[in-house]
Amino acid sequence: xxxxxxxxxxxxxxxxxxxxxxxxxxxxxxxxxxxxxxxxxxxxxxxxxxxxxxxxxxxxxxxxxxxxxxxxxxxxxxxxxxxxxxxxxxxxxxxxxxxxxxxxxxxxxxxxxxxxxxxxxxxxxxxxxxxxxxxxxxxxxxxxxxxxxxxxxxxxxxxxxxxxxxxxxxxxxxxxxxxxxxxxxxxxxxxxxxxxxxxxxxxxxxxxxxxxxxxxxxxxxxxxxxxxxxxxxxxxxxxxxxxxxxxxxxxxxxxxxxxxxxxxxxxxxxxxxxxxxxxxxxxxxxxxxxxxxxxxxxxxxxxxxxxxxxxxxxxxxxxxxxxxxxxxxxxxxxxxxxxxxxxxxxxxxxxxxxxxxxxxxxxxxxxxxxxxxxxxxxxxxxxxxxxxxxxxxxxxxxxxxxxxxxxxxxxxxxxxxxxxxxxxxxxxxxxxxxxxxxxxxxxxxxxxxxxxxxxxxxxxxxxxxxxxxxxxxxxxxxxxxxxxxxxxxxxxxxxxxxxxxxxxxxx
Amino acid sequence: xxxxxxxxxxxxxxxxxxxxxxxxxxxxxxxxxxxxxxxxxxxxxxxxxxxxxxxxxxxxxxxxxxxxxxxxxxxxxxxxxxxxxxxxxxxxxxxxxxxxxxxxxxxxxxxxxxxxxxxxxxxxxxxxxxxxxxxxxxxxxxxxxxxxxxxxxxxxxxxxxxxxxxxxxxxxxxxxxxxxxxxxxxxxxxxxxxxxxxxxxxxxxxxxxxxxxxxxxxxxxxx
Ligand code: SF4
Ligand code: SF4
Numbered sequence: 001x002x003x004x005x006x007x008x009x010x011x012x013x014x015x016x017x018x019x020x021x022x023x024x025x026x027x028x029x030x031x032x033x034x035x036x037x038x039x040x041x042x043x044x045x046x047x048x049x050x051x052x053x054x055x056x057x058x059x060x061x062x063x064x065x066x067x068x069x070x071x072x073x074x075x076x077x078x079x080x081x082x083x084x085x086x087x088x089x090x091x092x093x094x095x096x097x098x099x100x101x102x103x104x105x106x107x108x109x110x111x112x113x114x115x116x117x118x119x120x121x122x123x124x125x126x127x128x129x130x131x132x133x134x135x136x137x138x139x140x141x142x143x144x145x146x147x148x149x150x151x152x153x154x155x156x157x158x159x160x161x162x163x164x165x166x167x168x169x170x171x172x173x174x175x176x177x178x179x180x181x182x183x184x185x186x187x188x189x190x191x192x193x194x195x196x197x198x199x200x201x202x203x204x205x206x207x208x209x210x211x212x213x214x215x216x217x218x219x220x221x222x223x224x225x226x227x228x229x230x231x232x233x234x235x236x237x238x239x240x241x242x243x244x245x246x247x248x249x250x251x252x253x254x255x256x257x258x259x260x261x262x263x264x265x266x267x268x269x270x271x272x273x274x275x276x277x278x279x280x281x282x283x284x285x286x287x288x289x290x291x292x293x294x295x296x297x298x299x300x301x302x303x304x305x306x307x308x309x310x311x312x313x314x315x316x317x318x319x320x321x322x323x324x325x326x327x328x329x330x331x332x333x334x335x336x337x338x339x340x341x342x343x344x345x346x347x348x349x350x351x352x353x354x355x356x357x358x359x360x361x362x363x364x365x366x367x368x369x370x371x372x373x374x375x376x377x378x379x380x381x382x383x384x385x386x387x388x389x390x391x392x393x394x395x396x397x398x399x400x401x402x403x404x405x406x407x408x409x410x411x412x413x414x415x416x417x418x419x420x421x422x423x424x425x426x427x428x429x430x431x432x433x434x435x436x437x438x439x440x441x442x443x444x445x446x447x448x449x450x451x452x453x454x455x456x457x458x459x460x461x462x463x464x465x466x467x468x469x470x471x472x473x474x475x476x477x478x479x480x481x482x483x484x485x486x487x488x489x490x491x492x493x494x495x496x497x498x499x500x501x502x503x504x505x506x507x
Numbered sequence: 508x509x510x511x512x513x514x515x516x517x518x519x520x521x522x523x524x525x526x527x528x529x530x531x532x533x534x535x536x537x538x539x540x541x542x543x544x545x546x547x548x549x550x551x552x553x554x555x556x557x558x559x560x561x562x563x564x565x566x567x568x569x570x571x572x573x574x575x576x577x578x579x580x581x582x583x584x585x586x587x588x589x590x591x592x593x594x595x596x597x598x599x600x601x602x603x604x605x606x607x608x609x610x611x612x613x614x615x616x617x618x619x620x621x622x623x624x625x626x627x628x629x630x631x632x633x634x635x636x637x638x639x640x641x642x643x644x645x646x647x648x649x650x651x652x653x654x655x656x657x658x659x660x661x662x663x664x665x666x667x668x669x670x671x672x673x674x675x676x677x678x679x680x681x682x683x684x685x686x687x688x689x690x691x692x693x694x695x696x697x698x699x700x701x702x703x704x705x706x707x708x709x710x711x712x713x714x715x716x717x718x719x720x721x722x723x724x725x726x727x728x729x730x
Contacts, residue, residue, distance in 0.1 A: 117656045124691055156660050159639035161608045161621050164657060185656045186612035189692035204527040204550065204686055211615035211711065255618075274625035292615045292711055295552040303553075503612045503651075 001044045001069050003456070004437040006230075010062040010377075011441055018051060021068045022080035025053050028066070029084060033059035035370065036357055037443070037452055038469040039080075039090040041098040045459055047130045048072055049098055053087075054441065054454060054469075061375035061382060065439060070100075073131035079105035086357030089473055097191070099123030099133020110136045112184035112506055124192050125465075144170035144178045152488065156185045163502035167491075174487050179480045186506040194466035199432060202463065203298060206453060209468050210504035211292065212252070215244040216446030217468075218297035220453035223378050223442030225299040228434050228455065235422035237301030242379030243417050244284070244293050244302070246410040249447040251280035253361075253403040253410070254325070256499050260400055261332045263493040264341040272328045279321040283414075286314050301427030315418050322411050329404050333397075342397035346494035348482040349394055358478045359471045360449020361406065362498050364390050365398035366478075372445035381445075386413065394482070399497040436461045448472060448501060470504030508546055508709060509556050510567035511582045516540040522555035522564055528685060531555060531564075536585075543583040546572065546708035547682040547698075573707045573720030577698060580682070580708055599671055600645055600725045603634035606675075607644035607668070609661050611651030612687075612694065616678040616711035620650065623721075628714045635721055641667040646724060647701070650711075652680040652687045652694035665701050673704040673724045678711050685710060 003013050016024045028034055037054035044050050053066040070077060079102035081088040091102040092111040099121070102108065113122065115138050123133035144151075149170055156164035164185040170178040194205050206221035207214050219241055226233060233241075258273020281291040287306060288296035296303050306314075332338050348358070350367030363370060372378075373385040389405035391398035434440075434457045442453040449471035458464040479498045483491055516533075518540035523531040530548035534541045542563055544555070555564045563584060574580050610617045623630040624637065638644050641664045653661060665674070676697050679685040684695035697703060707720035 114656065117659070122691075156657070157609055157664055161610070161617055161637060163610045163612075163614055163617065164660065185660070186651065186654060187656055187692055188612055188652060188654045188687045188694045189690040190687070193687065193690050200525075201527045201686075204552065208686055211613050212618055214615065271626070274622065275627055278622070278625065278627055289553070290551070291619075291713065294550070294615075294710060501614065503614055506612070 001050050001067055002437070003065065003439050004435065005439060011065060011439060013065045013067060016066060016068045018068045018070055018077035021051055021053065021066065022078060022083045024066055025055065025080055026083045028055050028064065033057055036084060036086045037063060037450075038454060038467060039087045039094065040467045041094045041100060041125075042456055042465040043126065043129045044069060047128055049100065049126070049129050051077060051094070054452070056443065058370050058375045061377060063441065075099060075131055075134045076101045076103050078103055081105050085355045086474065089477065095134075096136045097123060097125040098129070099126045101134045107142075108137070109139055110184070112187045114139045114182070114184055124189060139182065141168045141180050141182070142178065148172055149177065165502045169488060171488055174489065176483050176486055176488055176491070179483050181476055181480050183476070183502055183505050186503040188507065190507040191466055191468065195463050199434070199463075204295070206466070206468075207295065209507060210470060210501045213248065213446050213448065213451065213501070213504065215241075215248040215293045215297055216444050216451050217453070219245055219378055220442035220444040220451050222297055222299045223444065224440035224453045224455045225430070225434070227442070228438045228440035228457070229431055231300060231428065231430050233301045234424040234426065234428060236305070236424040237426050238379050239417045239422055240287070240302045240306065240426060241297050242381070243287060243414050244296055245379055245444070245446070246414050247280055247284045247287065248293060250407055250410040250414070251277050251284065252447045253407050254280060256496065257329065257332060257400060257403055259496050260342070260396070260493060261338065263496050264338065266332070266335075266338055268328070268331050272331070276321060276324050276328065279317060279324070283314050283317050283321075286310050286317065298427070300430040301425070303427070305426035306421075311418055311421065315415070318411060318415055318418070325407055325411070329407065333400060333404055339397065341493065342400060343395060345396040345490050346482040346486055346497060347393070347395045348478050350392060352481055353394065353478060356477050357474045359474050360447075361399055361402040362475050362478055363449060364388055365402045366394035367392040370450070372443050372450045376443035378442065378444045380417070384413070396493055396497040434461045434463070446471060448499070449475065468507060470501055472500035472505045475500050476505065508549060508551050508567055508572055509544060509553070509564050511542050511544050511584045512563055512565050513584060514562040516542050516563040516584065517561055519560065521558040521560070525554040525558050527552060528688075541583060541585045543581050543585075545581045547577060547580040547706065548679065548685065549708060550679055550685055550710040570713045570715035571719045572709065572712065572716045573705050573723050575705055575723050577682070577703070577706060580706055598726050600673065601727060604646055604721065604725055605636055605638045605644045606646045606648050606721070607638055607641045607664065608648045608650070609664055611649065611653045611657040611661065611681070613651040613678050613680050613711060616650035616681070619711045619714050620648065620677060620717060622714040623717050628718060630718055630721065633718070633722065641665070642669070644668050644672070646673040646675060648675045648677055649681045649697045650677045652684040653697050653700065654687070654692040654694035658700065661697070662700065674701050675705050675707065675720050675724050676703045677707045677717055677720065679708055680710065682706050682708060
């Protein structure tokens with residue numbers, strides 16, 4: 001299970017035991033700037049399972065893979081969620097995907113594979129592992145007891161045009177006392193597919209983890225593969241990838257601000273913002289040939305270069321969009337009628353946001369400073385990373401303000417790169433095989449926050465494990481906590497202020 | 508999306524080799540090679556267009572890409588035997604349509620469906636509105652590959668709709684499962700689950716293509 005990580009690599013490995021794992025992880029995470037990137041498992045060459053935690057140092061953009069092999073046939077290990085709350089959804093996911101049990105987990109239940117749709121002993125990623133997988137248990141919602149408490153079940157199919165998931169509210173009158181979020185409806189078997197498919201197909205699957213984050217996922221994949229192959233993309237490719245990543249952020253943040261206004265019944269949102277989002281998608285179309293930037297970022301660079309005519313078109317489009325942004329964003333964020341609804345609504349304290357490892361705009365609206373662009377290499381970053389937009393109130397308004405600030409910084413980054421695009425090829429050829437027993441880790445600040453693609457190869461260089469950690473895996477719990485004590489009628493605007501991915505969680 | 512042109516194919520098989528979803532099939536017919544390209548599997552990566560040395564596979568910029576029949580998504584350079592006209596989705600919906608969207612794993616397609624309602628694409632001017640309940644809906648619009656866990660919710664939604672009703676499959680994954688096809692999650696699209704009235708290929712399709720698919724379902728666009 002020892003990985004072949006070159007000296008000087010940003011990532012190192014430490015080996016420990018399942019019993020000592022929780023303490024090892026906790027003591028590492030006590031150091032300032034460290035966070036839990038992911039926690040999952042892997043089938044080793046000898047057929048046993050190993051737990052693996054990815055610990056990230058957000059100050060230096062490096063990390064440690066903490067591995068603990070389970071003895072042959074053993075399927076249980078002591079849960080680390082009590083010591084490291086950020087691990088709790090990750091332990092549940094690893095449990096069902098590998099047939100493991102985290103003993104002592106405070107809410108042990110399935111995350112994606114709910115019976116009876118999934119047969120109870122299916123553990124899709126454990127194939128080859130020795131021993132019998134521990135079956136998933138039937139799913140039981142937490143019951144809130146007490147006089148006057150009633151439950152409101154919502155979903156999986158929601159009223160609007162949005163991804164499926166189930167929300168179970170326990171309410172006292174119109175006040176939410178508890179929200180349990182059950183996802184998994186869009187489980188597509190992506191991670192197993194990624195370990196089975198020929199390498200040429202991998203980037204297509206990797207990018208599809210959530211199709212609204214095509215640039216983010218494709219970039220995380222490319223960074224991981226390039227790291228394993230020791231390839232540095234040419235400077236022009238890095239600039240073009242960054243533009244794609246920032247266009248994705250720009251388009252989605254604009255859409256979110258408009259939808260937030262729409263959710264409180266302020267019609268400027270749905271009227272003025274969709275065309276602005278469309279203008280951002282037009283930039284994407286000019287850059288990549290596709291509104292959603294599909295299949296643009298590839299290992300080695302980008303799929304197509306840009307000529308000066310299209311570059312000029314983009315600068316013009318960006319300037320026109322910037323004028324609209326300046327005119328329209330204040331209509332929402334400097335409007336007493338809007339502030340009245342957003343201020344104090346859906347508040348998430350800084351302490352809880354930190355405990356649960358919240359990322360992205362939601363993390364930075366609750367006092368977090370973490371923006372992966374400031375630490376981990378992807379595109380032009382960490383050089384050229386913007387000052388992290390940060391607020392401490394943790395409410396809907398703070399999450400809206402982070403987006404408004406990031407719209408400005410994304411526009412500035414795109415403009416600077418378009419004005420001064422490095423001259424070099426936009427792509428280099430890469431090898432068609434990965435090195436054996438290697439690991440590659442792509443950490444990207446996608447529009448929803450820290451997105452990780454973590455590849456591990458076996459002794460023949462085939463992908464043995466492809467783990468994806470969507471930013472939403474960290475943040476769903478934050479939403480559930482933030483709505484407690486709020487009016488059920490404010491749920492849509494709270495939910496939109498987080499705007500999390502369901503399919504990135506479900507995989 | 509890619510299209511098959513009349514330019515003679517050399518049978519080099521480069522296109523089929525690069526396609527990530529096996530959307531291209533080649534068959535030898537004496538000296539000539541028949542190329543067929545299934546847009547129901549195509550994710551629009553453009554690799555085949557870039558590799559084809561003869562221009563037999565070329566980009567087609569049209570957004571009128573939807574079809575009423577699954578087999579019409581398969582483009583070919585074989586001499587075309589005229590097929591009987593596809594049955595219209597039904598005249599009852601010619602002037603207005605209430606649509607219930609069910610999303611099952613393609614969030615970009617969802618965003619493009621939402622875009623059809625904005626001021627630029629403005630599907631409402633065609634009498635189309637998106638509704639919250641299947642009870643109000645004439646049409647089930649499906650995005651995403653419908654993995655095992657979404658099958659029952661989707662069928663329940665369909666069963667809750669009054670007849671006559673239409674189903675529109677939006678996006679490659681909704682049509683066939685696309686990249687997910689054949690996995691343990693059985694995410695193979697909606698085509699085999701309920702009768703589909705119109706198919707909109709693309710990963711994701713352009714909003715104009717989605718509107719084209721809706722119009723076909725309504726029995727418009729020449730239907
Ligand atoms: S564009 Fe479509 S048919 Fe061509 S290679 Fe890509 S997926 Fe296959
Ligand atoms: S269509 Fe083009 S790439 Fe495909 S076999 Fe024919 S000539 Fe070769």
